[in-house]
Amino acid sequence: MKLPRILARPIAAAPPHPSVQLVSDLAARLEASARRRLGRGLALRHIGTGGCDGCALELIAARSLVHELDSLGLRFVDSPRHADALLVSGPVTRNMREALEQARAAMPEPGFVVALGDCAMDGGVFKGSYAVEGGVEAVMPPDLRIPGCPPNPRQVLEGLLALMEAQA
Amino acid sequence: MTATEWLTAPQWEALAADAELPLLALWGEPGIVRAAFQDGDALRLVALLAEDGQYPSLSRARPSAALFERAAHDLWALEPVGTPDGRPWLDHGNWPVLNPLSGRPVRHATPPSLPEFLPAEGEALHRLPMGPILPGIGEPGYLHLSVAGETIVRLEARLGYAHKGTLGLMPGKSPRAAARFPARMQAEATVAHSLAFALAAERATGAEVPPRAIALRAVMAEIERIAVHLRVWQQVLELAGPSPLADQAGLARETLLAASQIAFGHRLLMDRVMPGGVALDLEERGLSILRDALLLLAQDLPRLGRATLRHGPLMEALAGLGTIRHDQARAYATGGPTARASAVMTDARMLGDTPYVELDLEIPLQADGDAAARLEQRIAETVESRRLLATMLDALPDGPVSVSLPQRAGEGAALVEAAHGPCLAWLALDDGGLIRAAMARDPGWGLWPLLEAAAPGTTTERLPLLMAGLGLTMSGMDL
Structure with missing residues (x-):
């Protein structure tokens, strides 16, 4: 009879888990800067401009990692009209340029534009293709760049935090 | 080497009507139209010389x-004669050139025109446009809805917003140098696309991949499958279930991604499968972390699965939502959990020479074809993939993890089961072993048409729930 693995072998190391330290550090910093801003949060709108969607997956992971993101002042909104910052991922395909420009125009001033990931920074591996503009920069100046292919949730959160602190 | 059958025009047209051969993909090269069919458990590749760029349309x-023909026209200037739908698909009028892969692209002179949509008939219909920036965090796409009150009468999707010209970036590069492109076709199928591409390159050159590399690739493919299923599961729960359960699904996914980072050096396993093998070996520490992650999942998944499937309001919302018939899922070569939830027994892992043959792969199947069946299917597949993974990790062969590919001409193709359905890769190499032409078929091609078929009758309020469970993605299909 084969023993179930759980009996046959003890758990050797602590299970891999999002670092509790990271989450609490971020939470503390988020809370501090949110307080300075008298509770007014930073409303974020993600715009995928035709990347592989890896950046969006990691953004979703970042959102579910720090669960109290909302109460700390970072929240996601559906319309660019309600956003303080656009998080732009992807190399900005020619087919998405107009939509990105319209979203920027709809966002109230002063709005921030974040280039999320290598593609959004300069087109990434798709640089030079007939079908891409080659990053956010080719269309509008980004206020913040978060490198990575894709950036992991820690990098995403660090970036958002920097934006929040700069704005406070 | 994978052989392509060269057909005459009448033979090509005869294939069009053969319902026993689901079409996996149709693509081109300058003056050539190519297609891949699923012939039982085998892959059948055919090609036809397109004189003056014309060929008999299959879509009638x-x-x-239909979508493949529209895309092939935009990219290779191949004209399907007799097509009922000649509208552009990928080309929205924004590229600097027309027909960029046709070998003789011309400058794009006319300004972009507004897309045309199929008419919907009925009284008091309203049009509800959505996109290309859709609600939530995700990819671009445009949904053209015709609604009567809250009920959807017709849904037509217009994609192509994520068209990056990937197929145009691959020629002239070695398979190894070009591997970063299939890895970025679609993040939710980065392992699957990379694996299909690697297998195609290895078949084209006759390379023999070491057993350890084959096993590690299967490990990564199953990690990806579980992680993607968990994300879909999480999203469905966020939309219609209790949020604590959604958090648990998200945490289970995070456990696996964090373990992947340690074991393979990348959370999403991007650029880990390479032509000739894998990019890096799995070390002892990584193996132990992966095993621990699987132990956690072994405890959590069955409980989470039961809690999900017993949640009354959730299952009520999913029951009867977006029912897809057996014949629809078969005709579009949809495969994946969506087809298997409509009782279509198909899985590329069952094809002849895969590492799954010795593992007693058990493929669950559901009959109802609705959103509830699709969620149940994904949950069952998650549990089975976890079992497979644990078995595979206990029996990893030793040895090297990659070989270099011979530099020679050849043609190869491969079909790999991704989390959402089958991924096909095809490539042709020139005498120097560099890519002459390539194609990647994403599961999206088989899923978006089914959304259009399943959405009518649903309310706009339920649409996000329907879409979440189908696992619709854009980038891979937009090329």
Whole structure:
């Protein structure tokens, strides 16, 4: 009879888990800067401009990692009209340029534009293709760049935090 | 080497009507139109010389060819004669050139025109446009809805917003140098696309991949499958279930991604499968972390699965939502959990020479074809993939993890089961072993038409729930 693995072998190391330290550090910093801003949060709108969607997956992971993101002042909104910052991922395909420009125009001033990931920074591996503009920069100046292919949730959160602190 | 059958025009047209051969993909090269069919458990590749760029349209007899024909026209200037739908698909009028892969692209002179949509008939219909920036965090796409009150009468999707010209970036590069492109076709199928591409390159050159590399690739493919299923599961729960359960699904996914980072050096396993093998070996520490992650999942998944499937309001919302018939899922070569939830027994892992043959792969199947069946299917597949993974990790062969590919001409193709359905890769190499032409078929091609078929009758309020469970993605299909 084969023993179930759980009996046959003890758990050797602590299970891999999002670092509790990271989450609490971020939470503390988020809370501090949110307080300075008298509770007014930073409303974020993600715009995928035709990347592989890896950046969006990691953004979703970042959102579910720090669960109290909302109460700390970072929240996601559906319309660019309600956003303080656009998080732009992807190399900005020619087919998405107009939509990105319209979203920027709809966002109230002063709005921030974040280039999320290598593609959004300069087109990434798709640089030079007939079908891409080659990053956010080719269309509008980004206020913040978060490198990575894709950036992991820690990098995403660090970036958002920097934006929040700069704005406070 | 994978052989392509060269057909005459009448033979090509005869294939069009053969319902026993689901169409996986249709693509081109300058002056050549190519297609891949699923012939039972085998892959059948055919090609036809397109004189003056014209070929007999398959889409009249076979609606599943329609989007491929529209895309092939935009990219290779191949004109399907007799097509009922000649509208552009990927080309929205914004590229600097027309027909960029046709070998003789011309400058794009006319300004972009507004897309045309199929008419919907009925009284008091309203049009509800959505996109290309859709609600939530995700990819671009445009949904053209015709609604009567809250009920959807017709849904037509317009994609192509994520068209990056990937197929145009691959020629002239070695398979190894070009591997970063299939890895970025679609993040939710980065392992699957990379694996299909690697297998195609290895078949084209006759390379023999070491057993350890084959096993590690299967490990990564199953990690990806579980992680993607968990994300879909999480999203469905966020939309219609209790949020604590959604958090648990998200945490289970995070456990696996964090373990992947340690074991393979990348959370999403991007650029880990390479032509000739894998990019890096799995070390002892990584192996132990992966095993621990699987132990956690072994405890959590069955409980989470039961809690999900017993949640009354959730299952009520999913029951009867977006029912897809057996014949629809078969005709579009949809495969994946969506087809298997409509009782279509198909899985590329069952094809002849895969590492799954010795593992007693058990493929669950559901009959109802609705959103509830699709969620149940994904949950069952998650549990089975976890079992497979644990078995595979206990029996990893030793040895090297990659070989270099011989530099020679050849043609190869491969079909790999991704989390959402089958990924096909095809490539042709020139005498120097560099890519002459390539194609990647994403599961999206088989899923978006089914959304259009399943959405009518649903309310706009339920649409996000329907879409979440189908696992619709854009980038891979937009090329």
